[in-house]
Amino acid sequence: MVTMRKKRLADLLAAAELPILCPEDEKDIEICGVTDDSRQVVQGMLFVAVAGATVDGHRFINDAVAKGCAAVLVSRDYTEECAVPLMKVDDTGRVLGYLAAAFFDFPCRRMKMIGITGTNGKTTCTYLLEAMIAKAGGVPGVIGTVSVRYKGCETPAALTTPQPVELQRILEQMSEAGVTHVAMEVSSHALAQQRINGVWFDVALFTNISRDHLDFHGSMESYFAEKEKLFASYLKDHGQGVIVLGSGEAEEQENNGWCDRLIAVLAGHNHACLTCGIGRGLIQARNFRFDLQGIRAEIVSPEARFVLDSPLVGEFNLRNLLGVIGCGTALGYALQTICTGLAGVKGVPGRLERVLPDGDTAQEGTGLATVFVDYAHTPDALENVLLTLRALRPERLIVVFGCGGDRDRGKRPLMGGVATRLADVLLVTSDNPRSEPPRKILAEIEAGIREEKLAKGKGEQLMQNRQLKGYDVIEERAEAIRIAICGAGAGDVVLISGKGHECYQIIGSRKLFFDDRQQAREQLNIARQAA
Structure with a gap:
């Protein structure tokens, strides 16, 4: 208003x-x-x-x-x-x-607009775009899952994409403040509910698509149809699409099929399309390596090549980086400027965020486990994060995770199966049960674990015996985090997945304060004192 x-x-x-x-x-x-x-x-x-x-x-x-x-x-x-x-x-x-x-006299016409859609990676891409735009001399504004921010102002976000009137008010404020470029997460819900009507984009980025929100959309086809609208109906006349391609592996064929359809949509509307990928596309990453310190990759575009160093971890983050490099290219930035800007992004809140004890800047040699908090709450996102951590060759990979209540039930056994295949110890716990009985949700996750024939045991015994693989169901999330961190040791990696930056637990109609990062830090402090 x-x-x-x-x-x-x-x-x-x-x-x-x-x-x-x-x-x-x-x-x-x-x-x-x-x-x-x-x-x-x-x-x-x-x-x-x-x-x-x-x-x-x-x-x-x-x-x-x-x-x-x-x-x-x-x-x-x-x-x-x-x-x-x-x-x-x-x-x-x-x-x-x-x-x-x-x-508000169409504020989107007074700024360069970059819209990001996809199941995973949207928030990370906004942080990367923000840094790249600033490095290139622009004034960035961000509208996304974590917050709305521009020129030193930051407000926590209620929705990934705001409601229509609020969205236009934010864009007007950004324009009045001198923002030149807006990086905006565009959710499938926002597209279905027509929240972005009155906004048109210079660049639209597609990160990926995998199972999520089927409680709302009903099918993958309907889910994709909403995301497709960003490229078919919300680009400016000169707007361009940027598509992050999956790998050529068999498990990526479905995602690549969606990519092919978007490429055809862009061509049908006379919009240019930039494809990006690991060893594929117009913009490629080659000669890459991943470790706990980050990513190094050679980026090759039709015009240039440059070595990118990023503190972000994992192959999925290289895909996010490629998508943003594609956006920067579409905006006319030089590859060196793009990569230099991206190198400065140390991390994203709740996205494979490393948690340290109070006062520590590095944890090696302390005898403690390496602990990460991540937002992954879909089968594909959880798989990507676990594959990234597995590639670090930990002695044990321990995962604490759950699934939200009143949301897509079909993904619950799938996430249980993914965690079973990739982790050594699983502690299945509550994650915003909402109106559903927590035990019902946990049982549906457990069904996917049982299909993989993983043995059930007591959480503390699983943690104490480093030769055991197995899982336990621990309804109280704080207790699951305590058992995981206090039972883990040097060489182990603990992933606490599902909430990321969120600092609440929804039980029934109550929204209670709960921060995975705070809980993890407290347990690391206790473990350090006991060491």
């Missing part, structure tokens, strides 16, 4: 290109803001009544009028008497973003 500017109703509707007949005597009505939330209405606003999944805004028209709205937009017949002009369109949810964008 912003009340600093005003627009004639007729001008606002015309700017949003809405086929609405505005009577002559209503054209000069002044509108001081646009909202779909009656609680935010102030004198002179346009109230857009949107029928949402759980709440119908048409029920709150009287409230909006009582608070002084200047006009109302509906998508359903409204038979009650209304004291202000009332206009009707087919879908108020669709036009809300365009109206908000028009009210």
Whole structure:
């Protein structure tokens, strides 16, 4: 909600290109803001009544009028008497973003917009883009899962992609502050719910697609169809697509099939496409190595080649880096500038983030395990992280993980199977059970573990006997973390997966403070004292 500017109703509707007949005597009505939330209405606003999944805004028209709205937009017949002009369109949810964008004079047109979509890697890519843009002399703004940030201002994010009016308000604030480039995560939910209507992008990046959110989308085809919209409908006329290709291995064929479809979509809409990959694509990584200190790879593009050094860990992060290099190339940056900017990104909150005891900057030689916290909460993401850590050749790889309640149940046994195949010790625990009984969720994960024939044991015994492989189910997340870290030793790697940067546990309707990183640090402190 912003009340600093005003627009004639007729001008606002015309700017949003809405086929609405505005009577002559209503054209000069002044509108001081646009909202779909009656609680935010102030004198002179346009109230857009949107029928949402759980709440119908048409029920709150009287409230909006009582608070002084200047006009109302509906998508359903409204038979009650209304004291202000009332206009009707087919879908108020669709036009809300365009109206908000028009009210702020389309801020996306005043900045370079980079949209990132994909199951995994979006947040990491925004941090990388932020550093690259700054190195190239731009002023970056970021809208994503962790926060909204620009020019020293940072606000925690409620959603990966904000609601339409809030999104346009943020973009307007960024433009007014002098931001030149915006890196924005675009979730499949946001595309399905038309939150980004009124935003068009100079560059759209596709990181990957794997099973997630099927509780919402229903099928992989529907899930992909939403992501496809970013490339088919939300690019500026000169906009370009950047596609991160999977490897040529058999397990990557499905992802590459989706990539091929996006490449065809871009060609069909006359948009340029840059493909990136490890040994594949227009921009390639060659002669690469991975270790605990990071990544070194030779980056080869049609115009140049440069050696990239990054503190980020693992093959999946090399793919993220390649996607951002593709974006930088699309923006016209030199490869050396791009790689130099990326080298400065030390890490991303909750993305394979290493946790150290208080006061330690390095952990080697202390007799403690190496501990990472990661956001991985899909089978593919968990597999990528575990493969990365397995490649470090730990004595044992211990994973603490769970699955969220009221979300895609089908991925639960899949994640159990992935963890069983790649880790030595599994401690299965709660991760935002929400309204579901935690034991039910844990049993569904356990079904995938049993299929792999892994023996069940007591967590502390599994940790004490370094020759044993197995799993245990420990409902209390803090207890699972304690057992994992206090039972692990030098040479072991512990992964605490699922929450990443999030600092809460949702149990029923309660949202309780819980930070995996804090819990891990406390247990490392205890283990250090006991050593």
